[in-house]
């Protein structure tokens with residue numbers, strides 16, 4: 001990470017506000033959308049997927065202070081009002097989004113947002129709300145991190161031979177398996193998890209894992225001005241399922257939230273997709289756009305890194321900047337100033 005910090009330091013020599021002025025003069029008005037997953041202080045031996053933790057509470061608070069100082073924080077409902085009214089992007093605007101619906105969004109992120117009077121958009125996976133159910137990447141990480149075995153041999157559905165190493169360094173083998181899963185159909189991915197569970201002798205009792213928010217909590221967020229968006233029902237690997245299932249995931253998640261909270265859900269946050277060739281990717285994104293539009297959403301975030309410019313604004317392909325737990329104050333600031341350069 002050292003190089004990244006060094007580069008961030010060099011890039012940050014130009015003051016943040018001035019850089020933004022230059023960008024606006026050159027490319028016109030733009031919107032910044034940030035993507036977070038979990039906000040929490042990881043305990044030692046954290047048994048879930050470390051890569052889903054975007055920031056600790058302190059890191060997040062520092063980022064919010066920076067954002068409050070430099071931006072006008074809105075959500076997609078505000079954006080709709082603005083586009084329907086004046087037809088233009090609001091100046092210096094930023095949207096904070098959270099994917100998946102983890103409980104720390106309510107317990108840790110929300111109080112920090114509230115304290116500063118900031119809104120956000122939280123994309124929730126409706127089939128996990130109010131239930132003890134683990135996301136597939138957390139299941140893989142949990143099995144790998146808690147098994148007593150030190151080696152994994154697998155034939156089906158993928159061939160794997162992996163030394164698991166010490167408990168502290170198990171995120172790396174978990175990461176390898178999560179990546180392999182993205183090459184499988186969503187059903188084969190489930191087979192992979194069953195095989196891992198059996199081979200590594202780890203039975204998951206989902207009732208012991210309360211990882212997501214409840215409908216009651218979402219109602220409270222909704223009433224306090226946090227926008228709730230949909231993020232599918234089951235969070236399958238989104239490009240690796242049949243069209244009919246894709247449609248059900250997109251339509252039902254919207255309906256479920258609208259039934260529970262009342263009001264209209266206007267934003268869809270597309271869940272992670274598999275690893276695709278450029279052609280497959282183009283075909284999948286076209287299909288996704290078609291379904292999301294037909295289901296009555298007004299906006300959708302999609303698999304795109306970068307700022308959202310007024311000049312080529314596309315409501316169904318909103319780009320975002322992913323924030324990661326290794327982001328320092330320097331790299332966070334550089335990421336927001338120069339996302340074309342710091343893009344990971």
Ligand SMILES: [Zn+2]
Nearest residue numbers: 099100271272
């Ligand atoms: Zn997700």
